[in-house]
Amino acid sequence: MGFDSMDRKSFLGVAGGALLCTIGGKQYKVDSETDLAELSSKVAVPPKVAAAKNDPPLSKADIVGTRKEYWIQAEPVAWNPVPKHRDQMLGTSIKKTVGKTKIQAMAYRQYDANFSKPLGPATIPGPLLDATVGDTLVVHFRNALPYTVTMHPHGVFYSNEMDGSYKGYWSDPGGFVQRGRTFTYVWECPEGTQGSWFYHDHGPLDPTPLYSGLFGPLIVRDPDEPLPDREYFLGFHTFSPGLFPIKSALYSINGRAYTGNTPTMQAKVGDDVAMHVYGIDNDFHTFHIHGHRWQEPAGNVVDNKTFGPGDSFRARWIEDNPGRWLYHCHVFSHLHAGMSGWYIVE
Numbered sequence: 001m002g003f004d005s006m007d008r009k010s011f012l013g014v015a016g017g018a019l020l021c022t023i024g025g026k027q028y029k030v031d032s033e034t035d036l037a038e039l040s041s042k043v044a045v046p047p048k049v050a051a052a053k054n055d056p057p058l059s060k061a062d063i064v065g066t067r068k069e070y071w072i073q074a075e076p077v078a079w080n081p082v083p084k085h086r087d088q089m090l091g092t093s094i095k096k097t098v099g100k101t102k103i104q105a106m107a108y109r110q111y112d113a114n115f116s117k118p119l120g121p122a123t124i125p126g127p128l129l130d131a132t133v134g135d136t137l138v139v140h141f142r143n144a145l146p147y148t149v150t151m152h153p154h155g156v157f158y159s160n161e162m163d164g165s166y167k168g169y170w171s172d173p174g175g176f177v178q179r180g181r182t183f184t185y186v187w188e189c190p191e192g193t194q195g196s197w198f199y200h201d202h203g204p205l206d207p208t209p210l211y212s213g214l215f216g217p218l219i220v221r222d223p224d225e226p227l228p229d230r231e232y233f234l235g236f237h238t239f240s241p242g243l244f245p246i247k248s249a250l251y252s253i254n255g256r257a258y259t260g261n262t263p264t265m266q267a268k269v270g271d272d273v274a275m276h277v278y279g280i281d282n283d284f285h286t287f288h289i290h291g292h293r294w295q296e297p298a299g300n301v302v303d304n305k306t307f308g309p310g311d312s313f314r315a316r317w318i319e320d321n322p323g324r325w326l327y328h329c330h331v332f333s334h335l336h337a338g339m340s341g342w343y344i345v346e
C-alpha cells in the first residue's frame with residue numbers, strides 16, 4: 001500500500017482498541033492486539049530517508065564549542081515497575097490491585113565509544129545527557145528495536161534536520177531511524193538554553209514507544225551557577241493497561257510505581273539540593289514535597305507545582321529539615337496509583 005493511502009495516522013484510525021490518548025485533535029488507539037512491528041511496517045519510508053543510505057559523517061563545522069559525545073541505543077528491556085510488590089506509603093501489597101507487573105518495555109541505553117560495550121543496564125528513563133552552556137551534544141543513536149524510533153530533544157538548539165521527529169513525507173533521516181540503523185544528532189547548547197530538559201522518541205509510532213520507556217533527562221548547566229551537592233532527575237509518566245498486560249495504570253516516576261520502588265532520594269541538612277522534574281505522559285501532574293518549598297526564578301515560593309505534558313522545571317533549595325518525607329503527585333488518583341516516593345534527610 002502506498003504512503004499516501006496508508007500513513008501511520010490512518011492506520012491507527014482503523015485499528016480500533018482502547019483509546020490511549022489524543023494528540024493534535026487526533027485519537028490514537030492502541031491495544032494489546034496492536035502489533036507495533038506490523039504497524040511500523042505499514043509506514044512507508046519517506047523519500048529523504050530512502051535517499052540517505054548512511055548516517056552522514058559529521059564535519060567540523062557541525063560542532064560548535066565543546067563536544068559532549070554519547071552513544072545511545074534503543075533496545076527492548078524486561079522491566080518491572082513495582083519490583084518490591086508493595087506500596088511502602090500505605091504498607092500494603094499491590095498484588096491484588098495491580099496483579100503481575102513484569103512487562104516488556106523499551107529503553108535508551110548508553111554505550112561506550114563506538115558502541116563497544118554498554119556502560120550499564122538498560123533503564124527507564126534513559127541516561128542523563130549532561131551539557132553546559134557552550135557545549136554541543138553529539139548523540140550517536142542506534143536503533144536495536146524491531147520498529148522505527150528516534151530521539152528528539154527539548155530545550156536545546158538544533159537545525160531542522162536534527163529535530164528527530166517524524167514529519168510524514170517530509171521526514172529527515174533523523175526523524176525515521178529504522179531497525180538496525182544509526183543516526184548522529186547534533187544539538188547545540190548556546191546561551192539561553194540553560195535549563196532542566198529531557199528527550200524522547202518522536203518517530204512514526206509516537207506516542208507508543210515513549211509510553212513504553214523511550215525518554216530520558218537532559219540538562220544544560222549554567223556555568224555561573226555552582227553545582228548542587230545532590231541532584232535528582234524525575235520523569236513523571238504512566239504505564240498504561242492499553243499497552244501492557246497490567247490490570248490498571250501504573251502512575252510512575254522514573255519507570256517505577258509506588259513508594260519504595262520509585263526513587264528514594266537522600267540529602268543531609270545543609271546540602272544544596274536540586275530536583276529536575278519533567279512530565280512525559282498524557283496527564284497533568286503536580287510535584288509536591290513534604291516539609292519543603294522552593295523559590296522560582298520569578299521570586300514566588302512554591303510547595304506544589306503543576307506541570308503538563310512536555311513541561312519541565314527545577315526545584316532547588318538549601319536543605320534545612322531532617323526526616324523521612326514523602327514526595328508525590330497531588331492528583332489523588334495518580335498518588336494512589338503509584339506516583340509517590342521517599343525523600344530522606346539526615
Ligand SMILES: [Cu+2]
Nearest residue numbers: 285329331334
Ligand atoms: Cu499526576
